Amino acid sequence: MAQKTYAGKTVDVNEEGYFTNPSQWTKEIAAEIAKEEGIVLTDQHYAIIEFLRNRHNSGEALSIRSINHSGVIDVKTFYQLFPGAPLKKATKIAGIPKPASCI
């Protein structure tokens, strides 16, 4: 188990940098992880991060498709906010596990 320090706090992460304990997350930490990914967080970013965290907490699976149903933003905007691999980046910044699509 690895650890990383963000915004002066030490957090537990896995080998890919995803939080193993989502309760250690704060908004300030999110901003620092985002910086590593080259992203400056706006209110829109935080809105979708909150959606992802809530969904994770309620035990529901996350997928790109579910973003369209979030009522927060559509998938195209999601890609603009987190370029490249939005779900992977957004979940990392949101301090929740990388979505493992179930098979």
Add this chain to the structure above:
Amino acid sequence: MKNLVIIGGGTAGTAMANKLIKYLPSDKWKIIIIEKAKEHFYQPGFLFLPFGYYTRDQITKPAKIFFPKGADVINCEVDRIYADKNLISLKDGNSIAYDVLLIATGTRISPEDTPGLKGELWQKSVFDFYTIEGAEALARFFKTWEGGNLVINIADNPIKCPVAPLEFTFYADEFFTRKGIREKVKITYVTPMSGAFTKPKASKFLGSLLEKKNINIVTDFFLGEVDNTNKKILDFGGREVPFDCLVTIPLHSGDPVISKSGLGDEFGFVKANKNTLQSVSYQNIFVIGDASNLPASKAGSVAHFQADILHKNILSFINNEPLKASFDGHSNCYIETGYGKGILIDFNYETEPLPGLFPLPVLGPFSLLKESRINHYGKLLFKWIYWNILLKGRWLPIPSKMSMKGKITD
């Protein structure tokens, strides 16, 4: 008399009906199956159709011959479930009251949810093989196709039988090689996942198999639209993959009745407890098979393992006892890899597919995460098992709980 109503007479619903009829006293309980379709397809056979290995007749039987004697069968579509009233309205205007409801409505492809997918090229150069019509249209197309860019694309998860797209890809490699035009067919596997498969060990193994067979892979690709004019698929971020023939595994949804009745998640899958298979909203509603939102594979073997535990929970519920039987997410899939070989994977919610032997250590006879001929014969044998054992809810010598016997861990 009390009514146990099963909506859906597919793999899961039929197997459950056959199981439950043995346990429910016939003087107290009536089993009613609601199923509109008259034909029952051996769905794993859809994979073989495009390559001419099976014909439609070889994978089709009348649905009614598999329903248990003593159950009532209603050939009609459900209009809506009124869960607050324990009532189902049918499209013919009749309604049915239930004491216990079992939802087995499965999943379906919804190509109409992706812009351009069901456009002018649909069933001309864009095909699915998850429906009998799609698989047959593709078979006709392949007969005369002379080659080009063959793209196999999964729009997004969840999909039914998550290994089928890979099997299709391996078969395509063999098919065009035997036809002598493999060098004219560029095969590209385009997936929303970060590798060939979801779980790490299986993904690594299958990824190297793709490479060995000279199949390109494009990962992290979530299908946004299909450009019919320029024959390209685009992801939401604007990445493009050109095709001459697109084999699509479209988005999947639950039965529209589920959403209409307020029982589902945003994709129309019934929200259920992943261990007890009971609806999260209504205690007298249970769900089995592809219709649920469980984080398990949507596959026949899963429905079979679920049936093993679900009949116990339904009996407990009827007797006002706590639901003790627990589904562990067990899944077991043969994966055809072409040239008469196959691999086998066996896993559950917690344990990823591991190498080893199955079901017995040392003796096997099936090898896990390794190509072998006997795995391929296992797959072929499965057709017989499906019609004669699985649908009839009979016992198979594989426990519903996944076992670590024979598996090799790190």
